[in-house]
Amino acid sequence: MTSTFVLFDVDGTLMDAVANQRRVWHEWAARYGADGDEVYAVALRTRPVETFAAVAPGRDPDECLALLHALEDEDVRTGSYGAFDGAAELLNALPVDRWALVTSNYEHRVRGRFERTGLPMPGLIVDAASVAEGKPSPVPYLLAAEKLGADPADCLVIEDAPSGVRSGLAAGMTVWTVNTEAPHPGAHRNFRSLAEAAPHIVDALT
Known part of the structure; x- marks a missing residue:
């Protein structure tokens, strides 16, 4: 895809x-x-x-x-935080204007964690304060697509949790799961680790 x-x-x-x-x-x-x-x-x-x-x-x-x-x-x-293997390399390989974070946390905490782990920041973060309805509602992912000027059908969601999978699917997006042994119901593809998924995510943008 x-x-x-x-x-x-x-x-x-x-x-x-x-x-x-x-x-x-x-x-x-x-x-x-x-x-x-x-x-x-x-x-x-x-x-x-x-x-x-x-x-x-x-x-x-x-x-x-x-x-x-x-x-x-x-x-x-x-606290002590750790990014999953391959996270920094993956994010640095993506054009900064073509990926975003959609989180149930708050932006200032995400930024603090990213700074401490050395992960690059995107141009857009949709956080808990950005929406009235959180995951599994489609609202967070639809808002991200709107702000990026993207058609939801052209968005790939990377998730690990059932509520996030439901959110992405309800938004009409392709959803891949990572860091889980088996895919959550409805996910289009599953990878046991982020590192395993990374080359496929990069390829999806080319």
Whole structure:
């Protein structure tokens, strides 16, 4: 296939942040006297506001979110991050105006992580603050295509999570999964690692 643009998810796709996310949620749980493993298990399946309602009922959700954001920002400043093998080489091989990041995180954290790992930045980041509906809604990927002046049918989405796959498919885009042993339902192609996918992603733009 040939695509005009490549749209990347970040966490789990370009960067390994699982340990960081687990640590942040465990610290958050400790502040509320909750079990870290139980809270993290819920957080993996739900949005933060839904997690708060499930594990800290009766607590002010705004207070819960403010603490989570503070812990996440501190982790960006002090945590240890690693890009997946081949990520830097892949991104540097792509024309800067033909790829973008579509993430459920916030842009300032993504920029902080990229700076610490040496990954190049694209011209466009669609983050959680950019949209009213996050993945699995198609809105984030459709917004990225709109801002790039691209037809959704000409976009290749690189994802690792089921919600991201559903988002890209609902946007009418081709979706490849990476860093997973088996493809998520609907994905057009799967690679066990980003490094394995990299040459195919480059070829897709030529």
